[in-house]
Amino acid sequence: xxxxxxQPAFLRPDAPLRFPDPxxxxxxxxxxxxxxxxxERLLLAYESGIFPWYAEGYVPLWWSPDPRALLDPAHLxxxxxxxxxxxxxxxxxxxxxxxxxxxxxxxxxxxxGTWVIAEMLEAYARLHEQGSAHSLEVWAGDELxxxxxxxxxxxxxxxxxxxxxxxxxxxxxxxxMVRSLFAAGIxxxxxxxxxxxxxxxxxxxxxxxxxxxxxxxxxxxxxDLTRLVPAVAEPAAHGRGPCRPRP
Numbered sequence: 001x002x003x004x005x006x007q008p009a010f011l012r013p014d015a016p017l018r019f020p021d022p023x024x025x026x027x028x029x030x031x032x033x034x035x036x037x038x039x040e041r042l043l044l045a046y047e048s049g050i051f052p053w054y055a056e057g058y059v060p061l062w063w064s065p066d067p068r069a070l071l072d073p074a075h076l077x078x079x080x081x082x083x084x085x086x087x088x089x090x091x092x093x094x095x096x097x098x099x100x101x102x103x104x105x106x107x108x109x110x111x112x113g114t115w116v117i118a119e120m121l122e123a124y125a126r127l128h129e130q131g132s133a134h135s136l137e138v139w140a141g142d143e144l145x146x147x148x149x150x151x152x153x154x155x156x157x158x159x160x161x162x163x164x165x166x167x168x169x170x171x172x173x174x175x176x177m178v179r180s181l182f183a184a185g186i187x188x189x190x191x192x193x194x195x196x197x198x199x200x201x202x203x204x205x206x207x208x209x210x211x212x213x214x215x216x217x218x219x220x221x222x223x224d225l226t227r228l229v230p231a232v233a234e235p236a237a238h239g240r241g242p243c244r245p246r247p
Contacts, residue, residue: 008062011035019048022064022208029065029208036060037123039130047153047219049212051160051192056117066208069194071159071174073182077202078175085168086175086232091145093176093230094137099128102135102147106161116161124160127151136177136230138169145169148177155187155221174201176230184228188218 006024011034025031031050035041037060045051045062054061078086103124107116127133132153138146146169148162159177164170178189190211194203206214 008033011060011062017041017044019045019050019062022049022212025064027066027208029063030061031064032062034059035062037119039123039126039132042123042127042151043132043153046151046156046158047215049208049215051158052120053115055115064208064212065193067205068208068211069191069198069203069205070211070214071178071189071191071198071201071203073178075202075204076175076178077200079200082168082171082175085172090140091166091169091172092139093232094139095228095230096128096134097137098144098147099133099135099149100125101144102137102149102163103161105144105147105163105165106149108163124149124151131226134225134228136173136180138164138166138173138176140166140169146173148173150177152186152223152225153219155185155218155223156190156215157181157186157188158190158192171201172232176232179232180228180230181225183231184225185221185223186218186225187221188214190215 008030009020009032011032013036015035017040020031022029022031050062050064052060053063103116103121107114124133133149133151135147135149137144145166146164148159150157150159162170162173181189191198191203194205
């Protein structure tokens with residue numbers, strides 16, 4: 001149906017853990033305003049095809065736009081130059097070594113501000129501590145050169161943001177994460193929107209209705225990522241950076 005069908009729901013900070021059905025909203029997809037960033041509410045949001053996105057000074061805004069963007073190994077596009085970078089190595093990879101630092105780096109040097117605000121950092125750090133948020137780090141020697149983080153619910157992985165401080169290292173992080181997660185059993189890799197950058201790597205759009213069906217099925221699939229080892233499927237060394245692992 002066209003047009004706005006329902007106004008966003010208002011959630012009190014102590015509101016019951018419940019979100020409205022995203023199908024009842026317009027394509028922009030603002031489904032709720034308010035609430036809190038408790039681990040329970042965040043996990044319910046991702047399981048429901050919803051994510052928080054707002055700036056400092058605002059109450060949480062919860063979104064489920066139409067269409068949604070996905071990425072998978074079958075659609076992943078690795079350019080010749082990026083393939084050479086993967087084969088050449090010169091970097092090392094870690095899993096969950098520096099989650100808070102990766103998330104903080106993703107929020108730096110953003111034109112027009114960032115959504116990675118202090119309360120988001122705290123909330124996703126709690127998710128990470130309980131094993132539902134993960135990061136992949138790319139190192140150039142002892143320097144953090146790039147990374148990516150996201151949230152896992154069963155067989156769903158919702159990639160939130162990535163960064164690079166060395167050319168192509170965010171692309172390396174994304175390619176490695178897609179390959180590694182699908183090898184580990186992830187069946188839906190969500191990237192929210194198809195930007196020009198993500199489109200060049202093979203991200204594609206699906207209607208929200210299709211996305212919600214996929215998420216519902218994926219969230220019910222048990223996947224254990226606690227012992228994941230990042231794999232490039234290319235001859236490159238793997239190592240450990242100086243940050244300490246999550247217990």
